[in-house]
Amino acid sequence: MATLAPTVAPRQGGGADKDEEPEGGTSRVLGVFKATPFTYATLIIVSAVLSVPLVFAVSIALSTDHTVTTNAFTIFPHEFEWRNFTKVFEGDLPMGRFLVNSLIIALGSVIGQMVSSGLVGYAFARLRAPGKNVMFLVVIATMMIPTQITMIPQFILFKDLGWVNTYLPLIVPNFFSNAFNVFLVRQFVSRLPSELDEAAMVDGLGFFGIYRRIMLPMLWPVLIAIGIFTLTYNWGDFMGPLIYLNDDSKMPLALGVQYITTTAVAGQPPPWNLVMVGSILLTLPMIAVYYLGQRYLYEMDISGGSAGVK
Structure with a gap:
């Protein structure tokens, strides 16, 4: 007489369950943060904003004495008076x-x-x-x-x-x-x-x-x-x-x-x-x-x- 083999009902959703419980009955789910182009764009914008004071300080440091006298500073340097870095020691x-x-x-x-x-x-x-x-x-x-x-x-x-x-x-x-x-x-x-x-x-x-x-x-x-x-x-x-x-x-x-x-x-x-x-x-x-x-x-x-x- 033919015997009927026991059948196991497949899990709903098909395929292996990635969150299968390990021995002990405690499930472990690992979440991985995935960076997107929006993430990098946000970081670049925030970094640029936070770098403005440092860029402005470098711009002033490279200014000439005439620019200092007239108070005509700019955020981005238009002058490059590198001699100021030696002049401060003189x-x-x-x-x-x-x-x-x-x-x-x-x-x-x-x-x-x-x-x-x-x-x-x-x-x-x-x-x-x-x-x-x-x-x-x-x-x-x-x-x-x-x-x-x-x-x-x-x-x-x-x-x-x-x-x-x-x-x-x-x-x-x-x-x-x-x-x-x-x-x-x-x-x-x-x-x-x-x-x-x-x-x-x-x-x-x-x-x-x-x-x-x-x-x-x-x-x-x-x-x-x-x-x-x-x-x-x-x-x-x-x-x-x-x-x-x-x-x-x-x-x-x-x-x-x-x-x-x-x-x-x-x-x-x-x-x-x-x-x-x-x-x-x-x-x-x-x-x-x-x-x-x-x-x-x-x-x-x-x-x-x-x-x-x-």
């Missing part, structure tokens, strides 16, 4: 010295923040100590204190230490980190497997040995990101040097650009072309730093914390 102000001062302050601050933030953030994430969580909350709470409140007490402290008119008030505080950077490192380290520390302890490594030989190589993305943030802030810092520095020979470039506007003859406009040259000198290094370090900013995945072990 005036009475030591612009070259200002540039070196900015490098000293910014690089010293970057080293301080990277060293201290890594150690403090790792300690909060790994060390077991009574009151650690309360202390961490206190550190985070300092982010809510406005800078203006601590400005006068800090000045009195540095004045009593004899640090006024030196680079120390601008560099030394960075060796004590800040709450935001500590939070970044702590969140990054807390996502790393603790078995790495335990295995290192079995091999006889202490706290600093584990940090230097195991954790530090994995922390480079977040530490470099902290360095970029610190460099960006201190390179263009205006208020700190204005408070603590008195000698022109110690002024950074941010104050030097401001000094250019005060060298104008009474009744005449400031040399805006030279001012914009100084502004470009402040801007271009930060663009280059971001371009070279953007990979580390993307790798700083504080939500997953797995960037260091990829």
Whole structure:
């Protein structure tokens, strides 16, 4: 007798279901963003609008003195006075010295923040100590204190230490980190497997040995990101040097650009072309730093914390 083979009714819609449930009964749908010509057109338009101030600054920097006197600036450059980029260093102000001062302050601050933030953030994430969580909350709470409140007490402290008119008030505080950077490192380290520390302890490594030989190589993305943030802030810092520095020979470039506007003859406009040259000198290094370090900013995945072990 012929037997009837069991038949399976096909799925409605035909073909295999792309959203078929895997083992365990949990469906997983992956959505992929597809760029369209409209997307690229929108990005180009937005980028063009955001680039207008930079283009206008370059246009003013390339203007002649006659254009500055007549205030006949244009958004797009019609003149190309490249000599302005050397002329700014030929005036009475030591612009070259200002540039070196900015490098000293910014690089010293970057080293301080990277060293201290890594150690403090790792300690909060790994060390077991009574009151650690309360202390961490206190550190985070300092982010809510406005800078203006601590400005006068800090000045009195540095004045009593004899640090006024030196680079120390601008560099030394960075060796004590800040709450935001500590939070970044702590969140990054807390996502790393603790078995790495335990295995290192079995091999006889202490706290600093584990940090230097195991954790530090994995922390480079977040530490470099902290360095970029610190460099960006201190390179263009205006208020700190204005408070603590008195000698022109110690002024950074941010104050030097401001000094250019005060060298104008009474009744005449400031040399805006030279001012914009100084502004470009402040801007271009930060663009280059971001371009070279953007990979580390993307790798700083504080939500997953797995960037260091990829």
